Amino acid sequence: xxxxxxxxxLIVATISLPGCAATKNLFGFGSEEASPSTxxxxxxxxxxxxxxxxxxxxxxxxxxFEIGAYVGIMSIEDFGTDVVYGARLAYHITDGFFVESTVxxxxxxxxxFEELSGGARLIRDSQRTLTYYNLSLGYNILxxxxxxxxxxxxxxxxxxxxxxxxxxxAGDDRFTVNVGAGYRFLLTDSIALHLDFRDHLFDxxxxxxxxxAHNLEAHVGFTVFF
Amino acid sequence: MLFAVTAQADDxxxxxxxxxxxxxxxxxxxxxxxxxxxxxxxxxxxxIMQRTDWxxxxxxxxxxxxxxxxxxxxxxxxxxDPVSFQQASLEDFTNAKWETGILAGDFGxxxxxxxxxSYSLNPNVSLxxxxxxxxxxxxxxxxxxxxxxxxxxxxxxxxxxxxxxxxVIHTEPKSTIIQGEDRTDQVGHxxxxxxxxxxxxxxxxxxxxxxxxxTSRDENEEVEEWKVGFAFFF
Numbered sequence: 297x298x299x300x301x302x303x304x305x306l307i308v309a310t311i312s313l314p315g316c317a318a319t320k321n322l323f324g325f326g327s328e329e330a331s332p333s334t335x336x337x338x339x340x341x342x343x344x345x346x347x348x349x350x351x352x353x354x355x356x357x358x359x360x361f362e363i364g365a366y367v368g369i370m371s372i373e374d375f376g377t378d379v380v381y382g383a384r385l386a387y388h389i390t391d392g393f394f395v396e397s398t399v400x401x402x403x404x405x406x407x408x409f410e411e412l413s414g415g416a417r418l419i420r421d422s423q424r425t426l427t428y429y430n431l432s433l434g435y436n437i438l439x440x441x442x443x444x445x446x447x448x449x450x451x452x453x454x455x456x457x458x459x460x461x462x463x464x465x466a467g468d469d470r471f472t473v474n475v476g477a478g479y480r481f482l483l484t485d486s487i488a489l490h491l492d493f494r495d496h497l498f499d500x501x502x503x504x505x506x507x508x509a510h511n512l513e514a515h516v517g518f519t520v521f522f
Numbered sequence: 523m524l525f526a527v528t529a530q531a532d533d534x535x536x537x538x539x540x541x542x543x544x545x546x547x548x549x550x551x552x553x554x555x556x557x558x559x560x561x562x563x564x565x566x567x568x569x570i571m572q573r574t575d576w577x578x579x580x581x582x583x584x585x586x587x588x589x590x591x592x593x594x595x596x597x598x599x600x601x602x603d604p605v606s607f608q609q610a611s612l613e614d615f616t617n618a619k620w621e622t623g624i625l626a627g628d629f630g631x632x633x634x635x636x637x638x639x640s641y642s643l644n645p646n647v648s649l650x651x652x653x654x655x656x657x658x659x660x661x662x663x664x665x666x667x668x669x670x671x672x673x674x675x676x677x678x679x680x681x682x683x684x685x686x687x688x689x690v691i692h693t694e695p696k697s698t699i700i701q702g703e704d705r706t707d708q709v710g711h712x713x714x715x716x717x718x719x720x721x722x723x724x725x726x727x728x729x730x731x732x733x734x735x736x737t738s739r740d741e742n743e744e745v746e747e748w749k750v751g752f753a754f755f756f
Binding site for chain 1: 536549550551552553554555569570571572573574575576577578624626633635655657659662696721722724752754
């Protein structure tokens with residue numbers, strides 16, 4: 297009786313010891329476990345035992361967007377020149393093309409007619425605030441570098457840009473086309489200064505006949521890539 | 523100093539080994555910039571960031587420069603496998619769920635600027651929401667609408683579509699020219715157009731829509747609209 301228990305115990309113990317090399321071979325277990333020496337392929341550049349981590353592209357910092365603010369002067373046709381300030385958001389599609397949206401605000405003064413006529417006013421003071429938004433497509437036509445002193449080089453881009461949008465001025469929303477050129481000076485790979493010249497064209501009939509007004513803007517800006 | 527050590531450790535999983543005879547580092551992210559340094563086969567570089575199709579990398583000797591995608595794809599991961607960078611393709615153009623874009627054009631003689639967002643139920647059918655600003659000689663206004671778009675051949679690079687939708691239009695006559703009341707009316711529209719895959723996540727779009735404005739007057743108004751613009755899918 298006792299010897300029968302011993303035999304049973306031995307059988308159970310043998311089956312339940314898969315870690316034992318002899319039983320593994322006996323029952324055919326563990327055949328898929330490869331020995332460590334066979335995994336090394338010849339001609340590999342880096343020893344896989346050092347680190348085995350995959351490149352995750354999502355983990356690479358993508359910096360295709362550019363956000364920033366600007367300040368400058370804007371000449372509103374017939375209404376004088378005043379400070380303009382605004383914000384810019386751009387997305388770089390390729391190394392050449394980018395799309396840009398801007399919103400800006402300036403203030404119109406008195407027309408010559410209003411100054412000479414004394415009290416007569418063409419529009420209310422509240423209507424003299426000019427606000428615009430633009431959606432534009434830009435192209436970096438002259439990428440390059442500038443050198444300051446002997447040891448410093450900065451990347452630059454001269455870009456052409458054109459787009460359309462709307463301008464609210466003199467009590468009306470006006471369809472506006474903008475064309476211009478700008479200069480992007482990269483202080484680092486992620487921070488840039490802008491010098492930008494833009495013509496905003498819209499139709500206005502405030503002084504009698506309808507005409508296309510050219511409203512020239514020049515501004516300096518600061519942007520950060522993210 | 524501690525911070526620098528941590529950052530260095532964090533960067534390790536973006537290390538790749540040069541498998542081509544050499545890797546060219548340029549001074550800027552563009553084809554025109556000069557090559558100022560080469561990294562030899564077998565050496566490794568850390569990827570710092572990506573801008574459009576260019577990668578800023580740091581070599582073992584601390585030199586930083588920009589490498590284009592084609593060369594980066596010739597490098598090897600730490601385990602010896604080739605690096606593959608995912609890039610939006612024509613397939614994503616067909617299958618992407620979300621899309622947003624800007625179009626502009628002519629709306630019955632007035633200028634129109636539109637922004638839209640789209641959600642694809644499947645490659646053939648998507649739902650869109652539009653907001654438009656209308657800038658005319660005699661009146662200004664805005665329009666908001668929703669529509670269903672059907673693309674018959676969504677896997678084509680130039681993919682035609684048909685659309686059907688409804689919305690509201692608000693019109694404000696210009697006070698300097700004519701006296702009139704602001705109006706808000708319901709509109710219905712049918713249309714057709716093309717989506718054209720351009721590059722990366724970028725597409726061009728052109729469309730025609732015919733609107734019926736359900737006015738409170740005796741007769742409904744019909745307006746034709748032509749628009750072109752661009753969009754992104756993601």
